[in-house]
Amino acid sequence: MERIVDIATDGRHLAAHRGFLIVSEGREEIGRVPLDDVAAVIVHAHGITWSTNLMVALAERGALMLLCGPNHQPAAVCLPIDGHHAQNGRMRAQWEAGRPLSKQLWRALVVAKIRWQGAVLEANGRTAGAFDLLARKVGSGDPDNVEAQAARRYWGLLMGEDFRRDREAGGANALLNYGYAVMRAMCARAVVAAGLHPSIGVHHANRGNPFALADDLIEPFRPLVDALTVRLGAVGVATVTPEAKRAYAGLIALDLPGMGGVTTTVSLAATRAAQSLAKSFQTGKAADLVLPQPPSALELAGLDALLR
CATH class of the missing domain: 1.20.120.920 (CRISPR-associated endonuclease Cas1, C-terminal domain)
Structure with a gap:
């Protein structure tokens, strides 16, 4: 089942590792989600960092990352370049x-x-x-x-x-x-x-x-x-x-x-x-x-x- 991953706490780091989206804080893992299950990552918090490997892994799976402002309105999006063979x-x-x-x-x-x-x-x-x-x-x-x-x-x-x-x-x-x-x-x-x-x-x-x-x-x-x-x-x-x-x-x-x-x-x-x-x-x-x-x-x- 596709999942929406919401990141709402400051100071988190997002990375990809062995097919999982890994959420960590201070180098300690606090959660993981199979990348194949992710439909979108919505980021509301500030001070969030992420790896290029994660962005590539999301794009390869057709998932996107959505960055929101303080009023929960989308401000930016990262989308795959190649979404379909045609x-x-x-x-x-x-x-x-x-x-x-x-x-x-x-x-x-x-x-x-x-x-x-x-x-x-x-x-x-x-x-x-x-x-x-x-x-x-x-x-x-x-x-x-x-x-x-x-x-x-x-x-x-x-x-x-x-x-x-x-x-x-x-x-x-x-x-x-x-x-x-x-x-x-x-x-x-x-x-x-x-x-x-x-x-x-x-x-x-x-x-x-x-x-x-x-x-x-x-x-x-x-x-x-x-x-x-x-x-x-x-x-x-x-x-x-x-x-x-x-x-x-x-x-x-x-x-x-x-x-x-x-x-x-x-x-x-x-x-x-x-x-x-x-x-x-x-x-x-x-x-x-x-x-x-x-x-x-x-x-x-x-x-x-x-x-x-």
Whole structure:
């Protein structure tokens, strides 16, 4: 099972030795994880050092290292250069994708996100009939910004009318930042493994954003983080504690409904979405994009196991 490794204590050293990621402090080993199990290493602490051998070993396995600022927002990332045997052709197709295709792909991502938001609201006892209607109103490229209309309704219904999404704030906002960082790392890894470049997005296009495509692909998965944040708040977790980090890291292994009634994990759903996105760029058909279906209330109840 792929694992997210979070480094949150100052003064640690990270190295690779005989197939393991070794965490040490003052030359004394305090933990190890099989390198083949690592999906991403997220570093929040300061004064952390690591070896070049570790970075090479992570890159060889398609894993990444994500460096975060004090607000738990990603600040830098180390990604493999060679992620797929057909990388050159896929990146060329990605770069040459026309605006009509990019707009259709963005529409599909927004529709999926809104439907997931509705599923999360329903699972939390909120009426979400309007979200199905909003999803049907999304046009190519979302020219009417239905995504923002849905967000305004969604946050008030899910978190309370006084809640405001603020990336620089603490409390629930800091928890959301951390959860999204985990999902972002997962999506960036899936994008690179599919032979795509994470900075060339279909909608997100900030020149300083190395995660543009990962930020597109993450959209349907964001409501999972929101749902877990609500559950953490219900049990009294209001800050980014070690317990909260373990819960968010466990999200990538959560079971989701797959195609043909086959259950899949969040991580595998992201991998499949990225692979199908690569196919869409090559065929020029947005219909080739395969996104995960919204989970049922019973499937979202699986989040409770992450709190233990």
